[in-house]
Amino acid sequence: MIQVENLQHTFLIGKKGKEKQVPVLKGVNFEVKKGEIVAIVGKSGSGKSTLLQTLAGFMKSEQGSIKINGKEIANLTEAESAAFRLQQFGFIFQNFQLMPGLTAFENIELPLKLQGTKKAVRKAKVKKIMDKVGLTEVADHYPNELSGGQQQRVSIARALITNPPILLADEPTGSLDSETEQDILLLIQSLNRELGLTFVIITHDEEVATIAHRHFRMYDGELVKEEV
Amino acid sequence: MLFKDQLDFVTQHIKKNKVRVFMTVLAATMGCAFLIVLASVGFGLQDSLRNEILSNEKVTKIQVFGDKQFTEDEIHEIKGIEHVETVLETITVNASAHSFFEGRDTNSNLYVTNMQNFEQVNGKLAEGKYPSKPNEIIVGYHFAQTLLNDAERNIIVEKNKKAEVEGTYYDGNEEGYKESLIGKEIEMSLVPNTGTVEETEKMKYTIVGVMEKPSNDWMINNSIYVDVEQKPVLAANLVAGDVKEDEMFYSEFNIFADSMENVKPILDKLKDKGYSVYSVTEELDQMNVFFLVLKIGLIFVGTIAVLIASIGIFNTMTMAVTERTREIGVLKAIGASPKLIQRLFLMESTFIGIVGTLIAVAISYVISFVANAALPLILEAATGEDAFSKSDIIFSLIPWQLVIIASAISIGVAMISGYRPARKATKIDVIQALRQEL
Numbered sequence: 289m290i291q292v293e294n295l296q297h298t299f300l301i302g303k304k305g306k307e308k309q310v311p312v313l314k315g316v317n318f319e320v321k322k323g324e325i326v327a328i329v330g331k332s333g334s335g336k337s338t339l340l341q342t343l344a345g346f347m348k349s350e351q352g353s354i355k356i357n358g359k360e361i362a363n364l365t366e367a368e369s370a371a372f373r374l375q376q377f378g379f380i381f382q383n384f385q386l387m388p389g390l391t392a393f394e395n396i397e398l399p400l401k402l403q404g405t406k407k408a409v410r411k412a413k414v415k416k417i418m419d420k421v422g423l424t425e426v427a428d429h430y431p432n433e434l435s436g437g438q439q440q441r442v443s444i445a446r447a448l449i450t451n452p453p454i455l456l457a458d459e460p461t462g463s464l465d466s467e468t469e470q471d472i473l474l475l476i477q478s479l480n481r482e483l484g485l486t487f488v489i490i491t492h493d494e495e496v497a498t499i500a501h502r503h504f505r506m507y508d509g510e511l512v513k514e515e516v
Numbered sequence: 517m518l519f520k521d522q523l524d525f526v527t528q529h530i531k532k533n534k535v536r537v538f539m540t541v542l543a544a545t546m547g548c549a550f551l552i553v554l555a556s557v558g559f560g561l562q563d564s565l566r567n568e569i570l571s572n573e574k575v576t577k578i579q580v581f582g583d584k585q586f587t588e589d590e591i592h593e594i595k596g597i598e599h600v601e602t603v604l605e606t607i608t609v610n611a612s613a614h615s616f617f618e619g620r621d622t623n624s625n626l627y628v629t630n631m632q633n634f635e636q637v638n639g640k641l642a643e644g645k646y647p648s649k650p651n652e653i654i655v656g657y658h659f660a661q662t663l664l665n666d667a668e669r670n671i672i673v674e675k676n677k678k679a680e681v682e683g684t685y686y687d688g689n690e691e692g693y694k695e696s697l698i699g700k701e702i703e704m705s706l707v708p709n710t711g712t713v714e715e716t717e718k719m720k721y722t723i724v725g726v727m728e729k730p731s732n733d734w735m736i737n738n739s740i741y742v743d744v745e746q747k748p749v750l751a752a753n754l755v756a757g758d759v760k761e762d763e764m765f766y767s768e769f770n771i772f773a774d775s776m777e778n779v780k781p782i783l784d785k786l787k788d789k790g791y792s793v794y795s796v797t798e799e800l801d802q803m804n805v806f807f808l809v810l811k812i813g814l815i816f817v818g819t820i821a822v823l824i825a826s827i828g829i830f831n832t833m834t835m836a837v838t839e840r841t842r843e844i845g846v847l848k849a850i851g852a853s854p855k856l857i858q859r860l861f862l863m864e865s866t867f868i869g870i871v872g873t874l875i876a877v878a879i880s881y882v883i884s885f886v887a888n889a890a891l892p893l894i895l896e897a898a899t900g901e902d903a904f905s906k907s908d909i910i911f912s913l914i915p916w917q918l919v920i921i922a923s924a925i926s927i928g929v930a931m932i933s934g935y936r937p938a939r940k941a942t943k944i945d946v947i948q949a950l951r952q953e954l
Contacts, residue, residue, distance in 0.1 A: 346849065346946040367853050374851025385846045385950055389532060399850050401521045446850070 289486055290320040290343070290454065295352035295362075297338060312338045313349065314509040322453070325480050325487040327497040330506030339506065340458055340490045344377060345369035356454070374402055378447030382459035384439040386431040386446075392438075393418070393427040396445045403450060417445045421475065437468035444475065448485075455479075457489045461496055473499050517856055526863045529836065537868065540832040544872025545879065547825030548926040551818025552880035552914060553887075555922070558814045560888075560913035562807035567908065569796055569803070574637065576601070576779060578771040581792035586769050594771055597785050599778035604633045608766045609750060611706040613740050614715060620663040620693060623707070624656070625739040628747050628765070637772045644698040644725035647743050654725035656737030661692035668692070684902075687736070697723045704740070706753055710763060716753045815921065822926050825872070826933040833865050833937035837944075844941050845949020854942035861941050865934020869927040876926065877919055884912040 295316040300307040312335040320326045330336040342349045345361060354362045361372060379385075386395045393414055400410045418424050421441045431439055440460065447455055460476070461469040477499050479485050489496060497503045504511045517525075530537050580586075586594070591603045607628040615622050635646045642657055664672070668691040679686040703718040721742070730737050742750070747765070754764050771786070771793070773779045779797045786793045837844070844857060891911045896902055 341947055344849070367855065370848065370851050370853045373849070377851075379849055381950065385842075385849070387843055387846065389528065398847075401525075402517050402847075402850065402852050402856070404518050406518070 289322040289324075289357060290318075290488070291353070291355040292316055292318050292343070293353045293355075295339070295342060295349050295354065297342060297347075297349045297351075312509050313342065313352075316352070316509075316511050318504055318511055320486060320488060322486055323480070323484045324502065325476070325489065325500045327489045327491060327500035327503035328506055328511070329491055329494065329497045329503055331492060334506040335509040336490045336492075336506040337458060340456055340488070343488070344379070344456055345373060374399065374450065376452055376454055378450070378452040378455040380440070380443055380447050380455060380457035380460045382462035384431070384436075384443045384463070386439060386442055388431055391428050391430055392423055392434065392442045395431070395442055396423075396449055399446060399450045413449060414445075417449055421445045421448075435468075436464050437471055440464060440468075440472050441475070444472070444479075448479070448483075454486045454488065457487060457491075459491055459493075460489060461491075461493065469495070517852075522856075522860060522863060525860055526867060529840070529864065530867065533836070536832055536835070540828045540868050541872045541875070543825040543828040544822075544868055544926065544930060545875045547818075547822040548873050548876030548922055549879045549883070550821040551815065551925065552876060552918060552922045553883050553912065554818045555811055555814045555918055556880065556884050556912040556914045558807060558811040559915055559918055560884075560910040562803070562811070563913050564909045565803060565807075566800065569799060574772070575776045575796060576773045577637075578773065578779060578783060578786065578793050578795045580769045580771065581794060585767055591769075593789075594786070594791075597782055599774050600782055601772045601774045602633045602636050604637055604770050604772060605630065605744075606634075606768045606770065607744070607747065608768065609706070609754075610710065610763055610766060611708040611716075611754065614705045614707050615659075615663070615740070616703040616705075616718070617663055617693070617697075617700065620665045620668075622659070622662040622664065622738060624659065624662070626706070626750075627739060627741050628744055628750065629741060631741075631743045634741065637770075638727070640728065641725045642728045643696065644723070647724055649722075650743065650745050650749075651721050652724045652743070653721045654727060654741045655697065655723055656727050656739040657729045658736045659723075659726070659738040659740070660694070660697050661689060662736070662738040663693040664688075664691060697726065699723070706750070708754060710760075716756055719749070719753060815925070818922070819925055819929075822929050826929045829865055829868055829930050830933040830937065832868070833861060833934045834940070836864065837861065837937045837941045840941075841944055841949050842952040844944045845946050845952070848944070848946045849950065858938045858942045861938035862931060862934050865938070866927065866931050868934075869930025872930070873923045873926045877923070880914055884914050887912045 295313050296311070297313040299310045299312055301310050302308045316335075316339060318326075328336050328339065338347070341347050342362075343354060345364060349362055352362060353360060356372075356376060361369070364372060373379075387398065390398070396414050396417060397410050400413060405413075415424075418427060421444055423438065423441050423445060426434055426438055429438075431442070434442065440463075444460075457476070461472055464472060473496065476487060476489075480487060487500075489500060491497060506512070586603065586605070591605075594600060594603050609626040609628060611626065612623045613626040615624065631646050631648075641654065644654070647653060672686065672688045672691055675686040675688075675690075699722065701720055701722050703720055705715040705718045707715050721740075727737060727739075727741075751761075751764055755761070771782070773782050776797065779795050783793055783795055783798070847857060848854075888911050892909070
């Protein structure tokens with residue numbers, strides 16, 4: 289489903305004219321099969337977030353190939369990349385990234401609005417997904433009226449609402465206490481089992497990696513170890 | 517994204533920043549209203565002058581310069597030009613008509629013309645009909661008013677003295693013959709302007725029509741119009757009064773087009789044929805060019821105000837983009853296209869422009885109405901002249917064309933000022949935006 293080959297990226301750091309080249313991705317190769325949960329574990333600065341951002345199309349790699357279901361996405365334009373994300377990816381962020389001025393319902397509805405779905409269809413879909421992730425009670429609450437766990441559930445519901453085949457999660461439990469972390473990990477596992485969704489989880493937390501079918505260790509811009 | 521959802525998105529953000537958006541709309545309103553009101557002065561003055569020119573002269577009239585006398589062949593040739601309605605010969609009698617009626621009398625100008633042609637160009641009368649018999653005449657609107665007896669003349673003299681003390685004048689409209697003159701027979705003698713002889717013998721005429729009131733209040737028309745068939749009778753009368761034959765009548769020829777649009781082509785053709793002709797429309801053309809330049813100038817000055825207001829819109833939109841950087845980042849991350857993001861912000865600045873313009877148009881009409889009502893009174897109070905309140909000067913006029921021009925400028929400028937911030941929004945880096953704290 290996801291094939292990454294020889295992905296390379298370098299950051300330029302320092303004053304203009306005196307920049308220093310810092311390689312962050314040094315030829316990364318990996319593959320994710322449909323319905324898998326794959327964790328990429330690594331310390332801060334190891335390049336794992338850059339890998340996810342490149343995968344998502346937020347930034348362009350200098351070299352290498354990213355294929356999703358056989359389609360090369362490394363060279364898409366910004367607009368093409370946005371359209372691809374809207375159809376193929378769901379995102380779960382560490383700090384939830386919810387719109388503060390929108391209710392839980394409206395936040396979940398947002399990707400459907402971007403797709404141009406009609407209101408009645410949106411309403412039905414959002415209700416269904418809210419039931420699934422256990423948010424029915426807080427539909428009209430604003431993000432600042434929700435707990436961390438509830439906010440992450442809203443974030444997960446928003447990621448799922450367009451039925452994307454792939455979910456990319458960047459430190460999904462990074463802002464949660466250990467009890468809530470377990471809840472969210474169980475939710476991810478059940479979504480994977482029931483809906484057959486593919487997850488790519490970036491984390492520094494070994495505990496999170498335990499739910500993955502496979503995990504890669506990222507070290508200094510390279511995927512150095514694969515543990516099963 | 518559906519258009520309705522885009523609108524919802526924009527209105528949601530506007531509601532969140534009511535005060536800031538209100539102040540920006542206010543600035544846009546002031547700029548646009550200033551533009552409209554300023555330019556409306558140009559439109560108003562042009563309209564006043566145009567009305568003034570057109571009220572004095574019939575628009576379709578083409579005057580012939582000098583004392584050019586047309587031959588029958590020339591008249592035939594001119595009538596042959598396309599869209600020429602008629603060639604009207606108006607003969608001024610070189611004598612004033614002294615009319616007598618029921619112990620009253622008046623002096624007036626006497627004109628001889630072909631009544632059929634005259635009716636064609638002059639149109640409807642205030643009262644009665646055009647002459648169909650030789651001894652029938654029509655008179656000017658004020659003829660009855662100027663028919664006075666000695667007692668009334670004394671009253672007018674008194675009233676005039678009183679008016680002079682007050683710095684005004686009295687036109688005698690309260691005196692004169694008050695009943696209809698239609699069907700009444702008057703006696704008329706001629707007083708030659710040559711000054712060589714006394715009054716001629718009296719002739720009897722029946723008044724069958726009264727001309728329309730002149731377009732300007734200050735114009736008094738008590739002239740007498742007789743049919744051209746009466747010319748020999750008048751000539752015989754004048755001969756008896758010892759007036760030389762070549763000093764009796766002066767002819768003036770006027771050519772009339774069938775509509776205002778056709779005046780210019782007829783003028784050109786007549787000039788090509790060597791006639792010295794003139795039309796009030798030429799004056800209008802020159803005036804229109806002058807006012808076009810004036811109006812462009814005023815709109816340009818007004819546009820500066822709109823441009824100043826646009827700085828406010830630019831600032832508001834830049835603030836909006838900066839404040840919403842994280843939200844824009846999230847939108848981009850979950851799949852919003854750069855075009856959509858640009859459109860959402862452009863819609864917001866356009867909304868400010870449209871609302872500002874709509875309010876400005878309404879306010880401008882109110883200001884224009886108040887200015888037209890109050891300015892004459894203010895000027896009268898300041899100068900002591902009542903000419904301002906009595907005249908039909910329009911100080912401010914807002915035609916629909918001005919509304920369209922001002923709206924296009926105002927909304928266009930609002931969109932342009934929102935363009936750069938909107939472009940900035942599309943360039944926001946997703947990664948940087950998502951790192952921003954709430």
